[in-house]
Each structure stands twice: as C-alpha cells, then as structure tokens.
Amino acid sequence: MMPTDAEIIKKKGNEAFIANDFGIALELYTHALKLDPKNGIYLLNRSFVYLKLSQWAEAERDATNALSSTEISEAQKAKALLRRGKARKRLGEAGARLAREDFSLYLAITKEQKTLDDLERDADDDTGIAVKVNSLADHFTSLTVSSKFPFTIKRGRPRGRWCIRHSSSSTRRTYLGGSTSRSICRRELCQVLSLHNAKPPGALKGIFGEIYSTNAFAAAGLCFTASKFNHSCSPNARGSFHGEKRQYRIYALTDIAVGEEIFIPYIQGRNIYGSTREQRRSRLYFAHGFKCMCKTCSLPQNEVEKSDARRSKLKELYEKLPKHNPSAHGDRIISLVIQSIRLLREDGYLADADDFAVDAAHVCASVSDVESAKYWARLAYEAKRDEFGPDSAHAIRAKENLDDPMSRKNHPQAGFFRTQVLSGRL
Numbered sequence: 036m037m038p039t040d041a042e043i044i045k046k047k048g049n050e051a052f053i054a055n056d057f058g059i060a061l062e063l064y065t066h067a068l069k070l071d072p073k074n075g076i077y078l079l080n081r082s083f084v085y086l087k088l089s090q091w092a093e094a095e096r097d098a099t100n101a102l103s104s105t106e107i108s109e110a111q112k113a114k115a116l117l118r119r120g121k122a123r124k125r126l127g128e129a130g131a132r133l134a135r136e137d138f139s140l141y142l143a144i145t146k147e148q149k150t151l152d153d154l155e156r157d158a159d160d161d162t163g164i165a166v167k168v169n170s171l172a173d174h175f176t177s178l179t180v181s182s183k184f185p186f187t188i189k190r191g192r193p194r195g196r197w198c199i200r201h202s203s204s205s206t207r208r209t210y211l212g213g214s215t216s217r218s219i220c221r222r223e224l225c226q227v228l229s230l231h232n233a234k235p236p237g238a239l240k241g242i243f244g245e246i247y248s249t250n251a252f253a254a255a256g257l258c259f260t261a262s263k264f265n266h267s268c269s270p271n272a273r274g275s276f277h278g279e280k281r282q283y284r285i286y287a288l289t290d291i292a293v294g295e296e297i298f299i300p301y302i303q304g305r306n307i308y309g310s311t312r313e314q315r316r317s318r319l320y321f322a323h324g325f326k327c328m329c330k331t332c333s334l335p336q337n338e339v340e341k342s343d344a345r346r347s348k349l350k351e352l353y354e355k356l357p358k359h360n361p362s363a364h365g366d367r368i369i370s371l372v373i374q375s376i377r378l379l380r381e382d383g384y385l386a387d388a389d390d391f392a393v394d395a396a397h398v399c400a401s402v403s404d405v406e407s408a409k410y411w412a413r414l415a416y417e418a419k420r421d422e423f424g425p426d427s428a429h430a431i432r433a434k435e436n437l438d439d440p441m442s443r444k445n446h447p448q449a450g451f452f453r454t455q456v457l458s459g460r461l
C-alpha cells in the first residue's frame with residue numbers, strides 16, 4: 036500500500052528529529068497533523084519535539100491528546116505519560132503534583148526498575164536544546180511562490196531561510212521586487228514535503244535542500260507532479276519545460292498500457308544517453324542520489340554488455356559525425372544518422388531521435404536535396420512534436436522547417452554546396 040502524504044511527512048519529521056533538527060521536525064509533524072489531526076503517534080512525536088524545545092505547555096497538550104487517541108499501543112501510552120510528566124514538572128506546583136501521577140502510571144505500565152524520585156530527577160536534568168526560533172513558523176510564512184509555475188527552492192533572505200520561488204531568473208527578479216509573490220499555502224507546502232529526499236552526494240543541506248537536489252529539473256525547478264516520475268535509461272515518456280506556458284510537461288513516446296509505469300529520462304544529450312551502464316549510474320548517483328535500477332540497467336550481465344556496446348557505438352558514431360563540409364561527407368553523415376537512430380531504437384531509447392534527424396535535414400538542405408531534406412525534416416518534426424508537444428517552440432520551429440525545408444532561416448547553409456542526391460533512409 037502506498038504511504039499517505041501524512042506518513043511520508045511524519046517519516047521526514049523522524050529523520051529531522053534524529054538529526055537534532057527540532058525546528059524542522061516540529062513543522063513536519065505539524066503538517067502531518069494537519070492531514071491526520073487525530074493521529075496519536077504524530078501527537079506523541081510532536082510532544083517530544085516540544086520537550087526538546089522547552090515548550091512545556093505544548094508538550095503537555097500533545098501528550099494528553101495522544102493519550103486520548105484510540106490508536107496508540109500500551110508502550111506508546113507509557114511514552115506519552117513519561118513525556119507529559121516531564122512537561123508538567125516544569126509547569127508550576129500543580130503541574131509537579133500531576134507529574135508524579137503520570138510517572139507512577141508510567142512505572143506501573145513499564146515495570147521499569149526506577150523510582151518516582153529517579154524519574155523526577157531525570158526530568159529536572161533534561162534542559163532541552165535551545166533552538167533559535169528564527170525557525171520554521173517564520174521560515175514557512177516567508178516562503179513564496181508564483182502561482183501556476185513550477186517551483187524552485189533557494190536559500191533566501193534572511194540568510195539561511197528557505198524560499199520557494201519560480202525558477203526562471205527573470206521572474207525571480209520580478210518576484211524579488213515583490214509584485215508577483217504570495218505566501219505559499221499549506222497544501223503546496225505539504226506537496227513539497229511529500230517529495231522524496233534521496234540525499235545525493237553534495238546535496239544542499241537540510242530537508243528542503245535534499246528534496247530540491249533529488250527532484251528539481253534543471254530548467255524548471257520542482258514540479259509537484261512531474262517530480263514523482265521515475266527515471267529510465269530506456270524511457271517511454273519524455274519531460275520538458277514549456278517556457279511560454281511555464282509548465283513542465285511529460286509526453287508519452289509510445290503506447291503505454293494501463294497499469295504500466297511511466298518513465299522519463301533524467302539524463303539527456305548524446306554523450307550521456309550514449310554511455311555505458313556504469314557511466315550512467317555514476318552520473319545519476321551524483322546528480323540524484325540513486326543507483327539506477329531501470330529495466331536496461333537491470334538486464335542480465337550478458338545483455339548489459341550488449342546494451343553497453345550499442346551505447347558506446349552510438350557515442351562513437353556521434354563523435355564521428357563530420358562537423359564541416361557536408362558536401363564532401365553527405366552520404367557518410369546520412370549513414371551515421373541512420374545507424375545511430377537504429378541503435379537508439381534497439382536499446383529501447385525512444386527519445387531524442389530528433390537530435391540526429393535534424394543533422395540529416397541540414398546536410399540534405401545544404402546540397403539542395405529537397406526531397407531528402409523534407410523526409411528528415413518530417414522525422415525531426417514528428418519527434419519534436421512527440422517529445423515537447425505540438426505547441427512547443429521546438430515543434431513550431433521544426434514545422435516551419437518541414438514547410439520550407441530549404442529555408443535559410445533554419446539551415447543557414449541551404450543550397451550552399453554542389454547539388455547531390457542523398458538517398459539513405461531509415
């Protein structure tokens with residue numbers, strides 16, 4: 036069963052608590068309680084945080100509410116009594132009397148070999164940790180976000196606090212001017228907190244830093260929905276940032292059956308998807324903090340070797356693509372492009388065929404082979420449309436190219452070289 040958002044947030048609260056980050060733990064448990072207000076365990080955990088923060092009345096209140104929850108076990112009930120007793124001990128004389136009752140009940144349940152005096156002394160010795168409350172209540176109310184945009188998290192002002200902002204730098208400037216900012220709402224904050232934090236090497240510190248390092252897209256920052264998609268080195272979908280609409284979009288690259296998982300590539304660029312499993316894994320580990328277990332990386336060893344050979348060949352072909360004088364190398368370029376796209380498809384990598392088709396269209400245009408230029412321009416257009424959406428700048432430009440494959444706007448070298456016919460096709 037999938038854990039609920041409240042459970043995910045509570046788990047992060049536990050991590051923050053273990054890391055002695057009580058301000059963050061307090062906010063996280065508070066958010067978990069917003070989603071599940073009567074949860075006895077969340078109340079019990081938060082009462083412990085309040086004790087650490089020397090907030091005795093709040094610690095007592097949460098422990099009392101935890102005790103009235105029907106879900107807690109006897110052992111948890113004992114913990115609640117001990118915590119409430121410690122809190123009450125600090126709440127004046129009346130509190131101290133009630134604390135003794137709590138400690139007695141605690142000893143009766145646990146049969147611990149301690150006396151009431153021992154517990155009272157322990158409570159006096161526990162001074163809690165002084166946490167500067169420059170912390171989370173402020174912290175979160177200063178979080179801001181531009182409404183319909185993807186989000187990015189950055190260290191903000193005052194120094195050390197986290198802010199959530201739109202990721203584009205131009206908008207950020209506007210935001211800093213204040214005109215487009217607004218406070219992030221609790222629902223959005225819970226969405227951020229429910230994202231995975233995988234602690235990639237060198238991750239930004241703290242829970243928000245880890246969430247950001249694990250999930251942010253280079254161009255778009257955090258996107259609550261898109262950041263839930265897993266990676267595959269043989270993806271069946273592709274994500275891209277749609278600048279005009281300020282959206283991160285994901286398109287299926289093939290039919291995907293009901294119940295099948297959708298995977299996007301976290302790594303792009305010919306040199307990268309054209310690398311071996313070990314190279315890809317190490318890249319993903321450093322960028323996102325995980326060892327890739329996609330279907331290609333999990334193939335049996337002999338199959339992995341075949342896949343590695345295809346990917347290495349792909350990179351080799353890419354590096355061999357002549358960058359100059361297409362007239363002298365036209366047929367060779369087309370042949371390299373065809374081999375590359377075939378290798379991509381054999382390895383189940385359905386994205387990025389446009390990288391190669393665009394190269395082929397350029398070459399055909401440069402030698403005035405209009406038919407071939409149109410053929411490759413169509414392929415490039417279809418790939419861009421499938422990967423970025425028909426209204427994307429990528430697809431619109433590719434469509435212009437398809438409508439006028441000899442346009443110098445798109446191919447500055449169109450018609451520049453001796454006319455040839457480049458008959459290679461996929």
Ligand SMILES: C[S@@+](CC[C@H](N)C(=O)[O-])C[C@H]1O[C@@H](n2cnc3c(N)ncnc32)[C@H](O)[C@@H]1O
Nearest residue numbers: 231233250262263264265266325326327328329
């Ligand atoms: C952007 S999140 C994706 C959503 C994530 N699965 C979750 O539970 O929220 C990235 C994290 O998902 C996991 N992940 C994604 N793709 C993976 C893959 N191919 N192999 C192993 N773990 C993967 C890793 O823990 C990674 O840090």
